[in-house]
Amino acid sequence: MRTDYAISTIYNYTLLQKRHVGLSVRKLVYFLLVITHSFFSLSAFSQQLTAVVGLQNGWPPYVIDAERPTGLSVQIVSRAFALSGYYLDLRITPWSRALKEVQRGADAVLIAAWYSEEREQSMIFSDPYLFNEISFITLRKNPVDWGTYQDLVGKSVGIIRNYAYDADFMSTDKVKKIPAADLVTNIRKLQTERIDLIIEEYRVALWTMRQHNIPTNIFQKVYPNVSYNGLYVAAGKLNPNAQKYITAFNAGLKQLIDSGELQHLIEQFDEVTN
Secondary structure, three states: OOHHHHHHHHHHHHHHHHHOOOOOHHHHHHHHHHHHHHHHHHHOOHHHOEEEEEEEOOEOOOEEOOOOOEOHHHHHHHHHHHHOOEEEEEEEOOHHHHHHHHHOOOOOEEEEEOOOHHHHOOEEEOOOOEEEEEEEEEEOOOOOOOOOHHHHOOOEEEEEOOOOOOHHHHHOOOOEEEEEOOHHHHHHHHHOOOOOEEEEEHHHHHHHHHHOOOOHHHEEEEEEEEEEEEEEEEEEOOOOOHHHHHHHHHHHHHHHHHHOHHHHHHHHHHHHHO
16 A cells, blocks of 8 residues: 555545535544555555555445545455555456456456356455345336335346346346446436336445436335345456465455454445445
8 A cells, every 4th residue: 555545545535525415524534534544554564565456347435436446345455455465456447348357367356246156157256345235226206016026027127237136136037137338327217217127236326326416316225125245356267366366355354354444444434425
């Protein structure tokens, strides 16, 4: 972790505060003190860290595309790798390309991947460091009740290409799945009633709506959740360094969990962004 990373992170979170009306100055300053302390604590031995390249698409609030990428996943993965002697060199890359490069053996890792049996054929996964609640979202004026996929017969659901959704959802023929390149496209299609539902991590969906000035109060989350997805670091099996990277991350993650630092990072991030 370098000093300029800490400084640019302060700048990025200042922008975050301006864009997110729910952030108080006091919360922002407190959170910046926490993360800045972490970054500067690491700077003393940063020259001894070995770089590991991370590839990931922007996926706020977990991965925020900025001059120096930030976000909850970035903080956790960077810290865990640092505790094992690695510096995360994160490069924001379109998801489809990042996934293909890692699966083909690029000397890199994905830092926020969902597990699937299909992906396990080509990648090694870490222990999960976070869990996402994946839900259906619809327009408030068009409420949907669901308990089984039979309740959604005839409904169209917007999905994102190459995302690893729940296996039961992907295998059902009860709903029509409409692929798109990204989440904002799906949100706008739902807003204009070209599809009936989208399936997404609700926190991510709300963030995306706010960033694109789409009113959040016209949408609602549909209960129950479709699934709970773990977030993982993943490396391609064709990469000779894959197991080394995953072992190092898992070791650092265990330290974060045992010390309580992981929970602290999550709570501080939630306090600022909620």
